[in-house]
Each structure stands twice: as C-alpha cells, then as structure tokens.
Amino acid sequence: MASTFSTPATKLIQPPSLNFSPTPTTNRTSRSPIKSLFHPLKNHNHKLRLNKCNSAPSHGQSTTVVAVSDTVKKPKSTPTLPNLLITKEEGLELYEDMILGRYFEDMCAQMYYRGKMFGFVHLYNGQEAVSTGFIKLLKQQDSVVSTYRDHVHALSKGVPARAVMSELFGRTTGCCRGQGGSMHMFSKEHNLLGGFAFIGEGIPVATGAAFTSKYRREVLKEDDCDHVSVAFFGDGTANNGQFFECLNMAALWKLPIVFVVENNLWAIGMSHLRATSVPEIWKKGPAFGMPGVHVDGMDVLKVREVAKEAINRARRGEGPTLVECETYRFRGHSLADPDELRDPSEKSHYATRDPITALKKYMFDNNLVSEAELKAIEKKIDELVEEAVEFADSSPHPPRTQLLENVFADPRGFGIGPDGKYRCEDPKFTEGTAHV
C-alpha cells in the first residue's frame, strides 16, 4: 500500500571533484517497478496516455505509484483496515489546508471581479492536493519555490491568509508590503522563496537553496542542516532549458531537492500533448540519473505517500527526485483567460475527481471523522478568509515614500535623506516623475 519507487541505477558516475557524501549503499533496498493502475479519461478524444508504464524499465526507475484508491474501493464488505494512510489529526490537517486553499482562491476570484485585486492573478483551484500533499510534510526551514500560481503554496507553507490577501490587494500590510503582488510572494520567515513570473526561473533558485543546504553541511560544518527544497512548476516548464540544466546539476551534485511537476495538462491554451515530444515528464528524471515518479495529483493521500519518500530521500542525502503529479486546474490559466480551448467534458470529468471530495470520502469511508467536524472546519476557514478580506480592505495603501525603499539591502553611501531614510540614488533621479 505504501508507494515505492526504485533508486537510481548503480552506474551513476560521480565526478571526482564533487563527492560530497558517500553513497549510502547500505540503505538502498532494491525495489521492483510497479505499474500504475490509473487510467485517465479513457473515452476522451485527446487519448491521454500519460502513464503507459508497460515499457520495460531501462534503469529500473520507471515506476509509478500503486493506486491508493484500490484500497479504498475494496472495503465495503470488510471492516476498516487497520493500516490506514493517515491518522485522524493528519486527515483534519490536510482537509483544513485544502479547504483553505480552495476558499481563498474562490475569494480571490470574487475580489478580482470587484476590482479589489488587479493585474495577473492565477488561481490554483483543483490542484490543492499537490500543495497540501507536499508542503505539509516540510519543516519551516525547508524551502519552497513556486511559480506565479503561488497563493496556495504560500498558504500551505504557513504565510497567514491575511498577509497574502493584503499583498494581493496591494496594501502595505501584505507579506511583501504590496511590492510583490500575486506572482511574487516571498516570505523569509516561512522560507517561501517566491513567486516567479518567468516559468522555469524558480527551478534554479530552488536548486540553489538545496545547494546552500549541502554547502552548510559540508563546508560550514552545520551537521544538522538537512533542509530540503521543493520546486513547484508546471508541464510547460518541463520543456524549458533551465529545467534540464537543473536536473543535471542536482543529480550531479546530489542536492536535496524535490522537483514537483504540477502537470495540469495545459499551459494557458497549449495542451501538453501538443507541446511535448515525450509527454511522460517523469521519464526525464532517469535520463539525468534520478528517479522519476508519476502520481495521481488529484488524490492527496497518494501525493503524500510519494512526497514522504521523495523528501526523506533528499533529507538522507541521496539526491533529487522528479515527481510528476497529474492534476487539473478547474479555472482558466488566469482570471483573464476565457478558457475556451479546453473541452467541457474534460473539465466535468475532473470536477468529479475533486481532491477535496476525494479526501472527504476516504475519511468517511474509514470512519475517521464525522460530518460535523468537517463542517466546523469549513466554517472556520470561511471566517478566516472573510476576516482576511476585511483586514486587507481596511489596510492602508503603501505610503509614497515606500516607492524608493528596498531597492538595495545596503544603499549606504548612496544618499541618506535629511529624514534619515535612505534613498537609493539621487532622489531627483531615482523617483523619475513620481512625486514621492
């Protein structure tokens, strides 16, 4: 029932100059490849065959996850299985996180159409299982790097909902004081390293964070530093050059990173199948010497099992993993996207596989929670999101003097104003025509 995937082939040649830690050959257990039993959209025109795992594994790595739903499907007649995937507390935590993500994003849509939010807003509805499945397993010091679809990653990582909402409203109480916006969520405290608009830009940054973790352990001798980085990105990014560069270097130097592909099958209006020569993204992992895993991204429990393995692997120092989560976004690419190219039948199919309802069903079927408890959580999150909106609405806009702040960490010598506040350069020059 636990998902498994094999470790990379033994023929990996480490460059002589960069042997950080000895390969833990003793820890390696040999695992056999397991075929996935998940078949998406059998009747769909697009013929999504994204997990054709019948091909013989070349390096013993083309493994996928056993469908957890099998265990759920069986037990109508049998009593509750003793070896469940989650405890009640964990279940509630996961549920709460996904509900927070969902309600928050729905509120964002409302606020956008009311004019409170502006610019580019990309919503995460439908993909909550990936964010919750991975990020809830991380410690605070682990880093998360995301893309422009980063609200829910920020929330899962621990950034307060009111800070994210204020940031979206462009208020000075936002997590980045209103200077970042929807696409650039940063939080040093929670180690959320952004929020990048360029796809693929976050992957090298996450690899750098993993490099730091290794550097701290090896060079700065902080022996307990086992921080992991998780990089989230989409299917379109998996064709980008930076992605491959980082797969190479992460595997080469065995960096503690997990590359998570949120394959929602569409890059704005470009279907993944139209854009990619080899649509199975997980196959790109073994090409670079790391395990590539495919998992059903609409099922938070399956994602969580894979995530546990991948994160622990990185923490142990065994190197990176590429995890492809096949998921779906219920809304368009952004709030400005009319979303005309996607087949309505595809959308309705995935709507039936909503990760929140799936988790609910699992918990009910296994008698983990009662209806009342879940209702209480939903109510609590409702109030939280409402409160976040009120907070954001009543927060002040950034003051004029904030325009020139924070360009540099150390602008010393570049002009301290008479009020003691720094100006990054000649004030007349820097402010342009703005009246600061």
Added chain:
Amino acid sequence: MLGILGKRVARGGIYASTIRSQSFLFASKNYSSTAKEMTVRDALNSALDEEMSADPKVFVMGEEVGEYQGAYKISKGLLEKYGPDRVVDTPITEAGFTGIGVGAAYHGLKPVIEFMTFNFSMQAIDHIINSAAKSNYMSAGQISVPIVFRGPNGAAAGVGAQHSHCYAAWYSSCPGLKVLAPYSSEDARGLLKAAIRDPDPVVFLENELLYGESFPVSAEVLDSSFCLPIGKAKIEREGKDVTITAFSKMVGFSLQAAEILAKEGISAEVINLRSIRPLDRSTINASVRKTNRLVTVEEGFPQHGVGAEICASVVEDSFEYLDAPVERITGSDVPTPYAANLERMAFPQIEDIVRAAKRACHRSVPMAAVA
C-alpha cells in the same frame, strides 16, 4: 573596517596620495623602484583569495574556475586551497548555475559567479535581472541577494562580434544592481572586495586585455582589509580645460590622450568612473563645472550608452556651465568585425579621444599653449 584610498592629486607629474579618513593606514605612493607592481589578474586573484579565507560563505562558481584554474587564470590556485566544495566547476549551463547562485544567495551564502565572458551572461540575464536584482524590492527587504557576477566584458583582440559586446549600459539601466568597472589593479582589488562584501547583487565588469597589465600598488592596497567605496569615481589626473570620463580600458587610453593633449596646451581632467551604477554624478558634475567641457569615452555601442547617461546628467545639472556640446566617444554602431584593421576602427583609439577633446575645446589646429 573599510580602507578608503584618498584622492590622488597630480602635481606636475609627481604623484602623491593623500588620505582623507581618520584611522586608516597611511601610504604615500611614489613612482620609485620600491613601489610594488601587480597585474590586474593577480589583484583579482588575491582579492578572491582573501575574501574566501575571511568568510567561509564565499564560494566561486563558474565554468573552468576549478581544475582549469580559471579560463583567464583569475581563480588560479583557489581550488587547491579551498577545495571543490567552494570552487565549483559547472557544466555549460549559465542559466542554471546563475540561478543556483541566486538561490544560494537567498539563503545567505555569498556566491561569486564567473561568466567566461559577459556575452555568456545573456543566457543567464533572466536570473541576473529578475531573480537577483529585483528580489529585494519584490520581497520588500526580506530577501537580499549578496551575489557577485564577474567576468571579462567588452572587446578583446579579434574575437568577433559575439564575444566583444560591452554590457555596461545594459546592466546599469536596471535598478537593484550595482555595476562596477575597474581599471587598475588597485581598482580591481578594492572593488572586488567591496563587491563581495556588499549585500546586494553586483555586476563586476572586467576587461580581458587589462588582465595582464601591471600597475603600481601601495602597501595599503595590499592590505587584506582594503576596500573601495562603491559609487565613487576617481580623478586619475587633474586638469582644468576639459573633463574626460572613462571606465575600464578606456581610462588607460584617456590618460595617454591627456598626455598628448598636455603637449598641445590642453589640460585634461581624466575621471575613472569605477562605478557605472550608481554613477558618481556629483564628481562628474563638479569636474564639468570646473572645466566647462566634457568628453565621455566608452567602448560600447553609442545608442543608450553610458556616455548618453552622463551627458543627460550633466545637461540636467550643469547646463549653464557647459561651454561646448558634450562629446561622446563610443564604439562604432556595428557588430564587432573580425579583421584587425576594421576592429581597430570599430573601437575608440587614443587619436579619437584627442580629436574629440580638441573639438570640445574648439581647437582644430594646434596652437601655442594658452593658459
């Protein structure tokens, strides 16, 4: 503790340095046989060495920096001294390893990313601008990026169009970056140390042809705590008839041009910009207010170049003081040709600077020295 080198004052050919600040080492620099000479290459190498030994968070990353001892031997000896964990040879993946450097800098390490030439930085410019320069602002001060991007910039000898581009103007237009362009060994040492210690992203534009040139260095420069301030230009040679601003290799040309001009009775003040961003507008303007004429010299392309910016700045701040239009000497507006004579024509030479200075002084014919 930063050591700040005071202004050098040229008095009729004898150079002596004065120190302005209180408690720093005193050094008097004479052109005597006891002055130590150092190549720019050694200056950079020693600066890297000292900064790496002082702070274990500093590491060097780039192509051929380790076992090859540096493509231009700038990082020679560092691998043996600090090991492969701190001198990281990378695959040919500029975008990837620049991003890795930025990610490491987000978490407080201090990477020195070497581009084999800055032309290759174009493959990584997304990271230099978008994830390094803008991050402190986008995160409202939470995440600073103490990274240095360094490498040779501008033309070398006969390397063709794709290896001869000067990026000073490009990077200097971006807020959030500091852009430095050293000339002499003293500049190289002091500015690189300052750049590594600086908590913001610094683009450090060296010049391949200067690597082998030797310059005299004082004992103060050789001290391991020596540092030059970012944002301050240096007046290499004082004069009163025309101001010539330059950076990097052009400073050498300008100094030689100033010698030629002196023989013709024009006393030129040569400013070594050192820092393109932030530009030391106050020094430039003060100089122009003194001499009333300006010639800007740079190797890069003319449109939207560094000279254009200096000209605009001077026109805005010191318009009434200008006695002649500002002269811009730049590279030709063509991709750099390969043929030696064409390449020579494509970049400013000493004669061009002399001619421009004379034009600014309204002298087309050499006259007897007047005042």
